Amino acid sequence: METVLRPYQKAGVAWLEFLRQNNFGGILADEMGLGKTLQTLALLQSHAAEARDGSLKPAPALIVCPTSLVFNWLAEAKKFTPALKVLALEGPNREALFQKIPEHDVVVTSYALIRRDAERYREFEFEFDTVVLDEAQRIKNRQTQNAQAVKAVRARHRLVLTGTPMENSVLDLWSIFDFLMPGYLGSAQDFRERYEIPIARDQAPPVQARLARRLRPFILRRLKRDVARDLPAKLEQVSFCELTEEQRAVYQQVIEASRREVMEAVGAEGLARSRMVILTALLRLRQVCCDLRLLKLEHVDPATASAKLIVRRIAGGSDRWRASRPGL
Numbered sequence: 001m002e003t004v005l006r007p008y009q010k011a012g013v014a015w016l017e018f019l020r021q022n023n024f025g026g027i028l029a030d031e032m033g034l035g036k037t038l039q040t041l042a043l044l045q046s047h048a049a050e051a052r053d054g055s056l057k058p059a060p061a062l063i064v065c066p067t068s069l070v071f072n073w074l075a076e077a078k079k080f081t082p083a084l085k086v087l088a089l090e091g092p093n094r095e096a097l098f099q100k101i102p103e104h105d106v107v108v109t110s111y112a113l114i115r116r117d118a119e120r121y122r123e124f125e126f127e128f129d130t131v132v133l134d135e136a137q138r139i140k141n142r143q144t145q146n147a148q149a150v151k152a153v154r155a156r157h158r159l160v161l162t163g164t165p166m167e168n169s170v171l172d173l174w175s176i177f178d179f180l181m182p183g184y185l186g187s188a189q190d191f192r193e194r195y196e197i198p199i200a201r202d203q204a205p206p207v208q209a210r211l212a213r214r215l216r217p218f219i220l221r222r223l224k225r226d227v228a229r230d231l232p233a234k235l236e237q238v239s240f241c242e243l244t245e246e247q248r249a250v251y252q253q254v255i256e257a258s259r260r261e262v263m264e265a266v267g268a269e270g271l272a273r274s275r276m277v278i279l280t281a282l283l284r285l286r287q288v289c290c291d292l293r294l295l296k297l298e299h300v301d302p303a304t305a306s307a308k309l310i311v312r313r314i315a316g317g318s319d320r321w322r323a324s325r326p327g328l
Contacts, residue, residue: 004080005042008227012039015220016159017046020130025158025180027136029165029221034228036161037076040132043159045081047129048105059126060087060104064150065134067110073134074108089113102126111138115149127154136160139179140172142188151179165219170211171196180218241311243289244304250297251288258284 005013012028016039019026028036044061063073070090077086089097089109098120101107107128114121131153133139139147158180166172174191177184185191195211198204243251258281265274287294291306304310 005038006035006228008222009035009039009042012220012222013042013046016040016043019159019218020047020157023157024218025160025177027160027162027165027176027180027219029162029219031221031223032163033224034222036163037073037134038080040159040161041077041081041084044106044130045084048084058105059129059156060101061106061130061132062128062153062155063106063108063132063134064111064114065108066138067112069134070108070110077106089117111146111150114153115145118145118149118152121149121153124154127156129155130157130159131155132159132161133179134161136162136176136179137164137172140166140175142175142178147175147179151182169196170199173215177215177218185214239311241307244307244310246301246304247288247292247307250292250295251285254281254284254288 012030012035016026016028020043028039030036030039040063048058065073067090070088074086074088077084084106085104086106086108087097087100087104089101089107090113094113094117098117101124109117131150133150139150141147160176160180162176165176171188171192174185174188174196178188186194195207198207199211262274262278262281265277284295290308292300293302293305
């Protein structure tokens with residue numbers, strides 16, 4: 001691992017270790033592509049090895065991430081930290097896997113599953129060594145089941161990985177810190193009155209500065225241009241494509257039906273109460289533009305179901321796509 005980590009990644013692991021030794025939580029907020037996963041695995045491997053050398057049975061670490069990243073964590077662990085025994089807690093038959101958790105160093109699950117399995121985690125007689133939240137903006141709303149489920153998990157140490165600690169308002173930060181170090185930023189109401197409202201109302205530079213001083217010791221944020229100048233910049237190629245004939249025909253049918261539904265809903269319930277009908281109509285139109293198979297239609301020809309996929313196959317498969325879409 002020492003030969004794999006770049007200097008800034010070694011500094012990141014050392015920072016995480018410092019927080020751990022002092023019983024603090026922290027947010028590793030490096031820009032995407034700088035190796036937050038690798039730094040976390042290095043930290044977990046280090047402590048698993050120390051526990052074994054000391055003839056202790058290490059408590060497992062729990063990693064919670066979006067469903068789409070579960071197998072990425074497994075692949076990264078297999079590649080860079082093969083000594084770690086990793087368990088993927090997923091799938092419809094995962095009930096039997098709960099008994100195997102103590103036998104592993106790292107357990108990986110998703111936000112979607114941890115909220116379903118919240119009661120099982122409450123039943124554990126042990127506590128996890130570390131709980132890591134990847135893409136932690138998933139708990140920015142303190143009232144969601146995601147936030148409540150992960151905050152109920154017992155652990156000695158807590159760590160957050162996210163490139164965007166704050167998306168909508170500074171209250172996002174409160175929810176994340178309520179997971180990391182409950183009580184550090186006071187109650188949600190107190191935080192809202194002291195920080196969120198003044199900053200949202202008139203920016204309030206002194207209030208921002210005061211909040212930054214409280215948060216700075218527990219957030220590590222590095223940009224690619226500052227620490228890894230040798231890495232290439234992210235390249236994006238935008239390709240425009242026209243709908244296939246089959247997509248165009250379905251689009252016309254959907255837009256006509258959607259107009260009728262929207263007009264009837266607005267006439268019967270008013271604009272304010274018709275938002276879900278409008279949003280559903282827009283969603284269906286986006287699905288048509290993306291791939292007809294998303295609509296679960298019968299007799300869809302895969303060869304002409306998506307203009308985006310046709311262009312992608314021609315171009316090689318790594319572009320961002322924008323399909324032409326007439327307005328509703």
